[in-house]
Amino acid sequence: MIPEIGHYALILALSLAIIQAIIPLAGSYTNTHSWMALSRPLVWGQLLFLTLSTIVLANAFLANDFSVIYVAQHGNTKLPDLYKISAVWGAHEGSLLLWAFLLAAWSAAIALFSRNLPLPVVARVLSVMGMISIGFLLFLLLTSNPFDRTFPVPFEGRELNPMLQDPGLAIHPPLLYMGYVGFSVAFAFSIAALLGGKLDASWARWSRPWTTVAWVFLTVGIALGSWWAYYELGWGGWWFWDPVENASLMPWLVGTALMHSLAVTEKRGAFKSWTVLLALFAFSLSLLGTFLVRSGVLTSVHSFASDPERGVFILIFLLVAIGGSLMLYAWRAPYISGGGRFDLISRETFLLGNNLLLSVLAGLILLGTLAPLIYDAMEWGKISVGFPWFNKMFVLLTPFLALLIGVGSISRWKHTDAAFLVKQLRVAFVVSLAFGLLTLLPLFSDGNLMVGLGMGLAMWVVTSHLVNVKERLKHKAGFNGFLRDLSGGGRSYYGMILAHMGVAMFIVGVTMVSNYGIEQDIRMSPGDTANIAGYDFKFEGVSEFPGPNYNAHRGRFLISKDGEQIAILLPEKRTYFVQTRPMTEAGIDWGLTRDLYVSLGESLGGGDWSMRLYYKPYIRWIWIASIFMGLGGLLAITDRRYRTARKRASSTSTLTAGSSTPAAAESHS
């Protein structure tokens, strides 16, 4: 009986979503206050019912209710409680429920934090959120109901995929989805603005913190997924250019472009049409990503339980969502007024360059990801796009991004003197060039140009921002001035600095691990020692070791350097009882400057095993970088400007399209 309550709650949520999509929107045109005011209670109702639905499904897992097909497929009495709960989003139906739930949560957040927004705007934004919700709830109810029953009831569940029985799974998908779904807010704001014809600086100011929060979630979510794949898949890789990964990277790239473009729109009133377009694309790519992965049309190593039969619904949904919003854009965009003018050398130009590069990168990934589908449809053959192509494209374009970061963040809006830029940046440039060249010396890389390029660029990002901070603090009376700046309107500035330091760390991590990482497949007998990068891996043999719902072969390695023992690694090969499949659990000794990584291959008889040993220098920097970026984003949204701006916005909301005064927020950065 209880699962049916979850099912009814979904239907009720859908009914509310339909009302939410129509009534407040209609009210905003007829100026009917009561209709518009309905939007908030409707959102609360949706959140209530979807929360209920999610709790019911989680309860079904905890109570081992195998009469529910989804639970029978992914639950098990022996599964630890943590994984019973995370199994809720461990496969298709449940992860869509999570999507819908998070969408309701974001809508509720808008309802909560929009007290200072004009009611017609709130009504339109929430109506658009309602429309998206309709799509997902219909998809759930028509093709992927997580509450479907089965009879006869199985005695035991088939258990969650062992790959997913990991604390990483408990948090990675929710974070990633928070990011995906979060871009729906920027999307809804843009659609609402297009519908209302009011695209001004205050629109950009409202959208900015929402976009940043979504971006923070997506950044951390992607990094967490990368980290999880690294230790869980046992291949020691952190990025595979797999369709599922690409599906999350595309919205991230476009979302990053959107954040920067929103800055221009807010401060200078320029790039309006472009910003709207990016907002539409960021969310469209999130949708495309979710569905590409879920529909199973693309082969991926990370996608679990997909079903091509849902393809038709997905296609229609995508056509309506993406096609509809682009048509609205084509219809309304010509009426968007142009923004403030700017010179060739100005922050606007450099941010435009950043936007172009990020969009081109996203476009290339889209090409590489969809090419197998296109080739297949055209009957040109079955292809896959090689890993090296994606790498080549990134190495080709990202150095320009890194160069622009330094120049763009120090230049002024509207007009910057070339002489000023040269004066500010010449020291940073010389230091970075020298540092890059230094790393080419035999002592470090022995003429590896990639290392020189990467380290030089990382140094450039760091030094150019140091100059930037020094310039800002020049007139702010020392450390106290800095503290005052940080407690006042300077937070978005320091957030930017922090996030850009993350970029520098990322460059260091990628450069080091790509050029100095060592991987070795080797056969070892107990007592053997292998030496990699100065570390001795002594294999002491493999013994059996029982786990709660699996049996493991556990290897034991003593790691030492220069005769001094530094770690014991215990990699495992597990066989799970229910799904009777082997799983590699890597043994990792992590450190800031290097990871040592061992994964067991197979038993070769006589106590010998095949195994894979890795030396991964600076790989942690890649993930730590994402923490810096995330913290930077969080710091930026606490900027006083957004709070005071909100108060101001409510009084200036009567501005008509294009009549905004971009100079208003000028003084801050």
Next chain:
Amino acid sequence: MNPIRKKRLYLIGMMVAGIGVAAWLALNAFDENLMFFFSPSEIAEGKAPTGHPFRVGGLVSNNSVNRRSDGLTTAFDVTDNAETVTVEYTGILPDLFREGQGIVALGQLNESGIFVASEVLAKHDENYMPPEVADSLKTAHDEGVSEMQQVSVQ
């Protein structure tokens, strides 16, 4: 031309040139990095290139897996139930690699017709069949059926 137009023209010119160069480089490199997929039947027909990497997929034939003496090199047959190709791989095979399982291998054919793989992929989901493999099995099956029908008509 007024100076604002001129500036805008420069800007647009630079953007178009930049994107053009990027697109040209991307598409050029794209062709080189395409990996085509061939089924064992297509390889038997001589459709697959020699000396250029591609992917092959199918089921691992029963009792075909044997390990060379170094313990790291494995040879096995991959079949689409019509034709077979021998694959050789040095390194650690994925967890789900086993006889009867659908796999995809990346590598190239050597002179003696053995496919030397640089990578072997098996899916994490045990019920999963790579779409290419499913397709090639189906094609081989359909051809088999139609051949049998032709035989029975004669």
